[in-house]
Amino acid sequence: MSAYNNEHFRNLVQPDRVHRSVYVDPQIFEIEMQKVFGRIWVFIGHDSLVPNAGDYYCTTLARQAVVMSRDEKGRVHVLFNRCGHRGAKVLPGVRGNAKVFVCMYHGWAFRPNGELAGVPMRGDFPKEVLAEPIAGMVPVARVENYRGFVFACLDPNVMPLKEFLGEGIRGIDELVDRAPDGEIEFWAGCHRYTFRGNWKMQMDNMADTYHPAATHASTVGPDGRQFQRRAGEKGGSAPFYAPNGEALVAQLGVRGMRNGHSSEQSMFDKEQSGGVIDEYRAILVNRFGEERTADIMKNRRHSMTLFPTLDILMAQTSVRVVRPLAVDLTEVEIWPVRLKGAPEVISTDLVKFVNITHSASSFIQSDDLEAFERCHEGLLTQGSDWVLLARGMNTEIDEGNGVFLGPRSSEIGMRSKHAMWHKLMCA
Ligand code: FES
Numbered sequence: 001m002s003a004y005n006n007e008h009f010r011n012l013v014q015p016d017r018v019h020r021s022v023y024v025d026p027q028i029f030e031i032e033m034q035k036v037f038g039r040i041w042v043f044i045g046h047d048s049l050v051p052n053a054g055d056y057y058c059t060t061l062a063r064q065a066v067v068m069s070r071d072e073k074g075r076v077h078v079l080f081n082r083c084g085h086r087g088a089k090v091l092p093g094v095r096g097n098a099k100v101f102v103c104m105y106h107g108w109a110f111r112p113n114g115e116l117a118g119v120p121m122r123g124d125f126p127k128e129v130l131a132e133p134i135a136g137m138v139p140v141a142r143v144e145n146y147r148g149f150v151f152a153c154l155d156p157n158v159m160p161l162k163e164f165l166g167e168g169i170r171g172i173d174e175l176v177d178r179a180p181d182g183e184i185e186f187w188a189g190c191h192r193y194t195f196r197g198n199w200k201m202q203m204d205n206m207a208d209t210y211h212p213a214a215t216h217a218s219t220v221g222p223d224g225r226q227f228q229r230r231a232g233e234k235g236g237s238a239p240f241y242a243p244n245g246e247a248l249v250a251q252l253g254v255r256g257m258r259n260g261h262s263s264e265q266s267m268f269d270k271e272q273s274g275g276v277i278d279e280y281r282a283i284l285v286n287r288f289g290e291e292r293t294a295d296i297m298k299n300r301r302h303s304m305t306l307f308p309t310l311d312i313l314m315a316q317t318s319v320r321v322v323r324p325l326a327v328d329l330t331e332v333e334i335w336p337v338r339l340k341g342a343p344e345v346i347s348t349d350l351v352k353f354v355n356i357t358h359s360a361s362s363f364i365q366s367d368d369l370e371a372f373e374r375c376h377e378g379l380l381t382q383g384s385d386w387v388l389l390a391r392g393m394n395t396e397i398d399e400g401n402g403v404f405l406g407p408r409s410s411e412i413g414m415r416s417k418h419a420m421w422h423k424l425m426c427a
């Protein structure tokens, strides 16, 4: 398939820099679809997208069409969206419900667990052919569900999901624990858009506390008062009122973790209060007591990014999913989350908040998308072969369990991601 071998990849990622071809070379993209996306756990969707028997949700895994479905016993499956007869994609839309999934070509029907349920004029087929597992909709090799987050892997020999998530699992726990009922829901649809650039641009950005003062100056700079971030604030983005907004951003640490995960420290480390937040807090205290509630409501992180493509946005109580479509085309989804058991207005306010921060026409994410596209264009030039990720080198604090804290908006989160990518590409 390619002239590239492991030797070629060896020097592309160095401790303080990454070769530009990692972002712009179409051949490398094809290889990473197999060696990265084909071998580790990739987030498919939240199981609240398929609450009832027969529900299905269509998406992609390493660019291959897959469907997450729920069978009549309540089990969630991830199947290749492919007919066992002559290969047609069975389910064409995004979401729906059907007792059986019927292929439009010759009418073969499949149960939500992928088994072949019906074949028109079946007598003319040899029985043993229809009995082969490949005559159904074939399941993806491995599927695991952690607190509603459904992951799949094309490689049957992958390590268990929990082991892969490692310390990064705290991101899911901290988000789901905010729901008094202990469950969240993808309830309001999502924002879905593409940008002209490589998927790693968005992944790097999720571990980047260095950029906001410049990229988002119109919001977070001393003059930026575009919207009220948190209940109780007056007239704009309070932490950046002071002329030292830039210095404040510079203080935000980043953690790099084993297997390429990372997290960003929160810009708002104080517990929120006032209005509906007090009502919400009272519900939590009633369920879990004062100490546990204080822990749940602590704003530890801005986000937790799970390699390769999932971002738990703690600050927005939302989930971002990144889907590589081509070397220079990436799809992004933002799913606002409903916290089951919390006052309803918390969840409806979150939808409005995400419209402002992370929709395609928002105040924040649109700045980032512009940066990603400019990076992609710049990296196509011969100006230099290297992308520098050296900020905060050699100042990391070892926190144990494979977690390293990079103080002062270090680029350690990006270095962790590229180290994992490199390990997989060289394997
Ligand atoms: S291709 Fe699906 S029934 Fe023939």
Ligand SMILES: [Fe+2]
Residues within 6 Å of the ligand: 205, 211, 212, 215, 216, 364, 368
């Ligand atoms: Fe940003």
